Structure formats: structure tokens, C-alpha cells
Amino acid sequence: MYEFVSGPLALISFAIFFVGIITRIVWYVKGLDWRLDRVAYSEKLGAGIKGAARSLFHWLLPLNRTTANHPIFMAVTYLFHICLVLTPIFLMAHIVLIEESWNISWVTIPDKVADYMTLAVIAAGIFFLIRRLTDPNVKILTTASDYIVLAIALAPFITGYIAYHQWELGAGYKSWLIIHILCGEIMLISIPFTKLSHFVLFFCSRIQLGMDYGIKRGGMKGRGIAW
Amino acid sequence: MEKNRIALYIAIAGLASLFIIGAVYAQDDIKSLKHDIFVERERSAALFPHVLHTDEAEIDCLECHHIYKDGENVWDDSAETECAECHKLEADGKTIPLMKAFHENCKGCHEKEGKGPITCGECHPMKK
Amino acid sequence: MAQEAKNQDLPPLVTRKAVKTKKELDLLLADKGIRYYKEMEVFPVDTAALKKTLDATCKSRIRTWLEICAHCSLCADTCFFYLANDNDPKQIPSYKIQSTLGKLVKRKGDVDTQFMINCMDTAWGKCTCCNRCGMYCPHGIDMGVMFSYLRGLCFSQGFVPHEMKIGSCMHWLYNAQMDVTVEDYVETCEWMAEENEEYYPGLEIPVDKVGADIMYVVNAREPKHYPQDLAEAAILFHLAGESWTVPSKGWEGTSLAMFAGDWACCKQQVEGVYAAMERLKVKRYVGTECGHQHRATITEGPYWAGRKNGEPPAPGFHYVEWVLEALETGKLKLDPAKKIKEPVTLQDPCNYIRNHGLTDVTSKIMSYIAEDFRPMSPNREHNFCCGGGGGMNGIGRYRQQRNIGMKVKRDQILATGAKFVVSACHNCWDAIRDLEEVYKIGIKWSFLKPILLEMAIVPDHLKPKEE
Numbered sequence: 064m065y066e067f068v069s070g071p072l073a074l075i076s077f078a079i080f081f082v083g084i085i086t087r088i089v090w091y092v093k094g095l096d097w098r099l100d101r102v103a104y105s106e107k108l109g110a111g112i113k114g115a116a117r118s119l120f121h122w123l124l125p126l127n128r129t130t131a132n133h134p135i136f137m138a139v140t141y142l143f144h145i146c147l148v149l150t151p152i153f154l155m156a157h158i159v160l161i162e163e164s165w166n167i168s169w170v171t172i173p174d175k176v177a178d179y180m181t182l183a184v185i186a187a188g189i190f191f192l193i194r195r196l197t198d199p200n201v202k203i204l205t206t207a208s209d210y211i212v213l214a215i216a217l218a219p220f221i222t223g224y225i226a227y228h229q230w231e232l233g234a235g236y237k238s239w240l241i242i243h244i245l246c247g248e249i250m251l252i253s254i255p256f257t258k259l260s261h262f263v264l265f266f267c268s269r270i271q272l273g274m275d276y277g278i279k280r281g282g283m284k285g286r287g288i289a290w
Numbered sequence: 291m292e293k294n295r296i297a298l299y300i301a302i303a304g305l306a307s308l309f310i311i312g313a314v315y316a317q318d319d320i321k322s323l324k325h326d327i328f329v330e331r332e333r334s335a336a337l338f339p340h341v342l343h344t345d346e347a348e349i350d351c352l353e354c355h356h357i358y359k360d361g362e363n364v365w366d367d368s369a370e371t372e373c374a375e376c377h378k379l380e381a382d383g384k385t386i387p388l389m390k391a392f393h394e395n396c397k398g399c400h401e402k403e404g405k406g407p408i409t410c411g412e413c414h415p416m417k418k
Numbered sequence: 419m420a421q422e423a424k425n426q427d428l429p430p431l432v433t434r435k436a437v438k439t440k441k442e443l444d445l446l447l448a449d450k451g452i453r454y455y456k457e458m459e460v461f462p463v464d465t466a467a468l469k470k471t472l473d474a475t476c477k478s479r480i481r482t483w484l485e486i487c488a489h490c491s492l493c494a495d496t497c498f499f500y501l502a503n504d505n506d507p508k509q510i511p512s513y514k515i516q517s518t519l520g521k522l523v524k525r526k527g528d529v530d531t532q533f534m535i536n537c538m539d540t541a542w543g544k545c546t547c548c549n550r551c552g553m554y555c556p557h558g559i560d561m562g563v564m565f566s567y568l569r570g571l572c573f574s575q576g577f578v579p580h581e582m583k584i585g586s587c588m589h590w591l592y593n594a595q596m597d598v599t600v601e602d603y604v605e606t607c608e609w610m611a612e613e614n615e616e617y618y619p620g621l622e623i624p625v626d627k628v629g630a631d632i633m634y635v636v637n638a639r640e641p642k643h644y645p646q647d648l649a650e651a652a653i654l655f656h657l658a659g660e661s662w663t664v665p666s667k668g669w670e671g672t673s674l675a676m677f678a679g680d681w682a683c684c685k686q687q688v689e690g691v692y693a694a695m696e697r698l699k700v701k702r703y704v705g706t707e708c709g710h711q712h713r714a715t716i717t718e719g720p721y722w723a724g725r726k727n728g729e730p731p732a733p734g735f736h737y738v739e740w741v742l743e744a745l746e747t748g749k750l751k752l753d754p755a756k757k758i759k760e761p762v763t764l765q766d767p768c769n770y771i772r773n774h775g776l777t778d779v780t781s782k783i784m785s786y787i788a789e790d791f792r793p794m795s796p797n798r799e800h801n802f803c804c805g806g807g808g809g810m811n812g813i814g815r816y817r818q819q820r821n822i823g824m825k826v827k828r829d830q831i832l833a834t835g836a837k838f839v840v841s842a843c844h845n846c847w848d849a850i851r852d853l854e855e856v857y858k859i860g861i862k863w864s865f866l867k868p869i870l871l872e873m874a875i876v877p878d879h880l881k882p883k884e885e
Contacts, residue, residue: 065408065409066401066408090478091478091479091482092478094477094478094481095477095478095479096477097726097728098721098724099475099477099479100477100479101718101721101722101728102721102728103721103726103727103728106726106728107727107728118558122556122558127554127556128553128554128800129492129554129555129556132495132554133492136490136492137556140556155332156410159393159410162390163393163394163397173332174332174333198491200491200494200505200507200510201489201490201491203507203510203513204487204489204490204491204507204510204512204516205489206489209488209489226411227411228416229411229415229416236409236411236412237409237411237412240409240410240411258485258488260486261486261488261557264482264485264486265486265557265558267482268479268482268483268486268557268558268559269557269558271479271558272552272558272560273558275560276775278728279717279728279773280717280772280773280774280775281771281773281774281775281777282775283775284774284775284776
């Protein structure tokens with residue numbers, strides 16, 4: 064079982080993930096239409112790139128008014144996303160497996176740090192969950208898929224934590240490890256098909272709006288507005 | 291009363307014998323691959339019951355122990371047995387780094403033979 | 419029953435097509451919306467056509483926005499309707515768009531009449547397309563853009579507020595938002611020039627002067643209801659020594675068609691203005707103190723007209739841009755002694771701020787005309803909609819919603835301590851006037867032109883000769 068989930072199934076998952084997100088990006092860009100969107104994307108490419116860069120700069124870093132207005136929520140959100148993306152990519156155990164399979168490797172973070180980052184993801188996830196269950200503003204927007212997506216995102220971290228610490232918890236180490244790998248694969252496969260597609264579509268959307276403002280909505284006039 | 295006392299002696303003797311058997315067994319077994327060159331370890335030293343490999347699995351010494359001369363493994367009992375003598379922490383262009391050597395040697399064989407542990411935690415247990 | 423039979427004899431008021439004839443327009447005007455909304459209650463949705471439109475026009479940008487919305491509610495407090503309605507979750511921009519356009523797209527247009535009426539009541543009654551929420555969404559989701567798109571879908575199905583239907587019809591018939599013909603307009607120009615020539619010798623309102631530097635384009639309300647505004651504009655150009663003209667055909671720059679979502683009409687409207695630019699070979703366009711006119715003719719218009727570079731034939735400027743330039747270059751000199759002494763605040767309209775980046779222009783003008791300028795908080799690109807934008811001011815069905823929405827602007831004004839509000843936008847001006855009528859907070863309001871005229875220094879050579 065371990066050989067299967069860490070071997071062929073992992074390969075299939077990565078393939079679906081990469082093909083999926085590339086397809087989403089291509090579909091997004093192909094769907095842009097200067098007339099329908101009313102943005103001269105190609106004619107004013109220079110101004111558009113400037114606007115897109117400005118938009119990404121202000122939102123990848125906490126240099127925006129939403130962060131100023133909602134500092135706690137945004138701090139948790141930034142932490143959640145940073146840890147969620149960096150932990151699996153730089154976790155030593157993952158790199159060892161990748162090196163054994165494809166003979167490539169890169170820097171790793173100490174297990175101790177990864178451990179705290181995992182806890183940060185889980186804690187932030189619980190914060191989001193509680194907020195969804197209690198805040199009337201979030202409640203009215205929440206659909207079943209929001210919970211499912213949150214569960215998909217958190218599962219690899221919770222099971223990873225259990226497996227790393229070799230807690231028995233009924234199933235035993237090896238079962239938890241297999242469950243962890245499966246959860247990671249479910250997440251990878253889900254990214255192109257669910258709201259998790261914002262993994263790439265966030266960039267598409269921000270770049271598009273940045274271009275809109277950079278080209279049409281005053282980017283070429285005045286001091287430019289950061290969105 | 292008498293019965294209880296006998297039971298207690300048996301229990302003590304049983305436990306003690308476990309330790310004695312363990313001590314005898316351990317004398318000539320290497321239990322883990324604890325090498326000092328791993329200064330900053332992320333994981334505990336890998337468990338390695340040597341006797342299990344030699345006596346029960348009857349694996350030839352040369353499967354693991356090696357000194358190559360002209361493409362031939364010339365290792366014997368009298369030669370160096372300390373892996374870290376040749377395999378260093380970082381790749382030096384001549385030998386595979388020590389961690390990789392262990393992973394490839396142990397896990398590679400376990401996978402090939404379909405026997406023995408291959409997941410991280412089975413060799414590197416968490417210190418409790 | 420008798421009533422129904424009677425109604426059946428009359429031509430229907432609710433139609434999927436834009437109204438383009440005087441006869442239909444008169445019927446609509448006479449109805450005042452009573453039969454109109456009753457008809458709408460039972461007006462069927464052409465789901466096949468709706469699906470076709472969605473397939474053709476709802477592309478990756480909007481579909482992605484709808485899909486990746488994280489339902490995080492960060493947009494809630496960016497919307498003045500949410501704030502004014504005591505933080506009602508049903509006023510969260512994300513909720514408003516997901517429950518209308520979101521469902522519409524998910525159901526591929528398979529929706530019923532009640533659903534479409536709810537879409538209409540949300541797109542026009544709970545959103546002014548001020549685009550503020552889009553500035554605060556971490557994913558860059560602009561719900562104002564989506565509501566504008568939804569308005570277009572609603573219009574194509576006949577689910578459009580009564581006044582908006584009339585508005586687009588006016589543009590079809592008169593190329594103006596009101597029943598002002600080219601002849602009416604030219605006549606008004608002549609009249610205003612004559613009226614004021616006595617005080618400003620040589621004053622003229624040149625109509626169709628080929629090769630002028632500036633082509634000045636107005637809002638139909640000005641010739642129709644406030645002709646003095648036209649005279650003020652003329653005098654200020656005159657004092658600044660500008661070479662300018664007004665076009666006969668193509669004289670009006672507003673677009674209720676944009677508020678209505680009648681895109682074909684938007685195209686016709688701006689093409690009239692662009693034709694005038696090309697006919698008169700002007701160096702640039704200056705529009706009057708109107709926010710949505712600037713957005714329609716300069717920001718969005720080039721795209722409706724199919725201009726690939728997104729620019730009108732002549733560079734487009736809002737009136738405030740011309741004023742600041744005239745003040746900074748000294749073309750127009752103001753008497754510093756006449757600066758407004760009392761505290762003054764500024765209502766900056768969304769349409770030239772968030773939709774054209776003129777964030778600091780009017781604030782800079784304020785330093786020339788006011789001794790105690792008190793900006794609202796938040797201001798510039800973060801300013802709130804006046805409460806009457808996007809056509810809201812004109813729609814009777816949503817009057818109550820609008821009056822509630824204006825509370826945010828009321829409180830912003832009160833917080834400045836100023837009792838005088840300047841705004842370079844007709845919609846904002848109206849909203850602030852109505853705000854005073856509803857809430858009676860004791861404020862006055864003004865466009866820039868009368869203030870500037872009051873302070874302008876008349877150069878000696880332009881002064882009337884003493885008898």
C-alpha cells in the first residue's frame with residue numbers, strides 16, 4: 064500500500080495537478096477579451112504590466128488597506144498561506160523522497176521549524192473554521208464546499224503531524240503515514256477542480272485587475288492606485 | 291500467601307531473564323546506526339539489528355560491507371567496518387554521502403526484497 | 419378581469435428590446451412605473467437567450483471571480499449599503515453577487531421571473547457600481563464590474579427599472595439623457611452667450627468651431643435645467659483665454675444607457691461624441707462636472723466603440739483636470755482674498771477617482787479656493803459613494819434604499835465639521851441635495867464653477883468698458 068501511494072499514485076497526482084493548473088491558466092488567459100472586459104490588454108501592455116506588478120506587490124506583501132482594516136484576520140491569512148505553501152516544499156522528509164526518486168534536491172527547513180509551521184497551519188485553519196461557524200457575515204456566505212475545501216487543505220497537515228510524531232491513535236504509524244500521503248494527493252488533485260484553484264487563479268485575477276487599473280482606470284493618469 | 295509469593299518470584303525471574311537474554315544478545319549486535327558525523331540530526335539514528343540481518347536473514351556480509359578495488363569488492367573481516375570512514379557528510383566526488391548511502395543501501399534492498407521497513411518512522415522512531 | 423382585458427389591448431411596457439420610438443417612450447413616461455412593474459411580475463424569462471448570452475459574454479474573468487471568492491466577508495465593511503443598513507449580512511457585496519449572478523451562471527440561465535426581479539432589485543437597488551469593494555478584495559474580485567455586467571443581462575431580458583428603460587430610450591432618440599434636441603442645445607448656447615455678453619464683452623459659446631483646442635461636452639441636465647452652468651463654463655474658458663468649442667451633434671456626454679446596461683445604446687451614444695471630436699479636429703475633450711459622463715465617454719466608451727487602444731479619438735479630460743491646469747499655469751487667476759472662509763469638504767466622485775485615477779486633482783483645487791479644507795475620511799480612492807450613483811438617484815422603486823444608504827455620506831460630512839460640500843459631479847450633487855432634504859443637517863453644496871467664477875480675477879482687457 065505504501066509503495067503504491069508513494070509511487071504510482073503520487074506520480075498520477077502530480078501529473079493531474081500540473082496539467083490541471085496549466086490548463087486553468089491557459090483557459091483563463093484565453094478567456095480574456097479586450098472588448099468584453101473593456102481593457103486594452105495587448106495595445107497597452109506596458110502600462111498593464113506596471114499595474115499588474117503594483118497589484119501583486121501590494122497584495123503579496125501586507126501593503127494594502129484591507130490588512131490595515133483587518134489586521135488580525137489578515138495576519139492569520141498570510142501566516143496560513145506562507146506555512147501551507149512552504150512547509151511541504153521544504154520539508155526534509157519530502158526532499159529525501161524526491162531525491163531518491165528523481166535525484167534532485169534543494170534546501171530544507173529543520174524538522175523543528177516545520178513542526179511549528181504545521182501547527183500554525185492547523186491553528187489558522189481552526190480559526191477560519193470557528194469564524195465560519197460564528198461570524199454572521201461569514202455564515203451567510205458559507206456553502207458546504209467551503210468546509211470541504213478547508214478540510215482538504217488541513218488534512219495533509221493534521222495527518223502529517225500525527226505521522227511525523229508517530230502517534231499510534233488506533234491505526235498505528237504506518238497507516239497514518241499512508242493516510243497522510245493520500246490526503247496530500249487528494250489536495251493536489253483537488254487544486255485544479257475546486258476553489259483551491261486560487262493557488263494559480265489568485266495570480267491571474269490580481270494581474271487582470273492590476274492591468275485593468277493600470278491601463279484603463281487611471282493607471283496612466285495621476286499617481287496610480289494600488290489594487 | 292504461598293502461591294502469591296511463588297508467582298512474584300517467577301515474575302521477577304522472568305523479567306530478569308529478559309534483561310539477561312537482551313544483554314547477551316546485545317553483546318555482539320549493533321542496534322543502531324549511530325554515527326558521530328551526523329552532528330545536527332533531524333531524526334533519531336536508524337534502528338539496525340545486525341544479527342537479524344546476518345543470522346536470521348542470512349545476508350552475505352559483502353551485500354553491505356565493501357571496499358572496491360578495480361571494480362571488485364575486496365572487503366573482509368579484517369578490513370575497516372566503520373562506514374563513516376569513507377562516506378562523509380557531504381558529497382566529496384568519490385563516495386556517496388553517508389545519509390544517502392544508508393538510504394539507498396537499506397531502503398533499496400528492503401524494496402527490492404519486499405522485506406523490511408521502508409517508511410521514515412519505521413527506521414527512525416521518535417524519541418519518546 | 420376587466421382590468422386585465424383592458425391591459426391586453428395596450429402595447430406591453432416590459433419588453434426585451436430597447437425602446438426606440440417616441441410613441442413607446444410616451445407610454446412609458448405616462449405609466450410612471452405602475453403597470454410597468456405589474457407586467458414585469460409575470461413577464462417570462464427567455465432562458466435560451468439568457469444561456470446564449472452567458473455563453474458568449476461570461477468569460478474566464480467573471481467566472482473565475484465567482485468561483486474563487488473565498489467567502490471571507492472582507493468586502494462587507496467596504497460597502498456603504500452594508501454599513502448604512504446596520505451591518506446587514508444580506509448587504510455584503512459577495513452575498514449580493516453570489517445570490518444573483520453567481521446562481522444565474524451556475525444554473526446556466528435557467529431561472530424564473532422572480533429570480534430576475536431579485537437580480538434587478540439587487541443590481542440597481544443594492545449596488546451603485548462604485549467599485550469600492552473591488553479595491554479591498556484580496557483576490558481582486560470587482561463586484562461593481564460584475565453588477566454592471568448583471569445589469570446588461572437584466573436589460574436584455576426586460577428586467578430593468580422603469581426610469582432606466584426610459585433613460586436608454588432617451589439616448590436612442592435624442593443622443594442625450596433628456597429630451598433635448600441639437601437645436602434646443604444650440605439655442606441654449608446662443609441664449610446664454612447673449613445673456614452674459616454684457617458683463618463679459620466678447621464672450622461667446624462657439625458652436626462647431628473646427629480646430630479649436632478644447633471640445634467642451636455637457637450633461638443634458640445643464641441646458642435643460644441649469645443653463646447658468648453652461649454660461650459659467652463659457653465665462654471661465656473666456657477668462658482663461660482658451661480656444662474652445664461645443665459640438666452641435668455629439669454635444670452630450672452622459673450615458674444613462676450605461677446605468678441601464680443597454681450596451682448597444684452606449685455604443686451609439688459615444689460614437690456621436692467621437693464623431694464630433696473627429697469632425698471638429700479638436701486637440702482635446704473636456705467634459706463638464708459629471709462623474710459618470712467621464713466614465714462613459716472617456717473610460718469605457720472607447721471599448722464600446724471598438725477602439726482597440728482604449729482611447730477616445732481626442733484625449734479626454736474631466737473638468738477638474740482643466741481647472742487644476744488653468745490654476746497651476748495661471749491661465750485662470752483667483753483672488754486669494756475671496757477664498758471660502760468657512761470649513762469646506764469635498765465629495766470626490768467614484769467615477770473619475772476609482773475609474774480614472776484622478777485621486778488628487780480636486781483636492782489640489784480645494785487649496786486654491788478654500789482656507790479651511792477638511793477632507794472626508796476616508797477620502798480619495800477610498801471615498802464612499804455619495805449614495806446616489808449608478809442611476810440610483812433617479813429610480814423611484816429604490817428611493818427608500820437610497821435614503822438609507824446616504825447615511826454613510828451624511829456621517830462622513832458631519833465628521834468633518836464642514837457645512838459646505840463641494841462636488842464636481844451631478845449625481846453626487848443631487849445626492850447631497852437630497853441628503854439635506856431627508857436628514858436636514860444644515861449643509862450647502864455646490865459645483866466648482868460658481869465658486870471659481872465668484873473668485874476669478876477678470877483680466878483688464880476682458881473687463882466691460884466703463885461708460
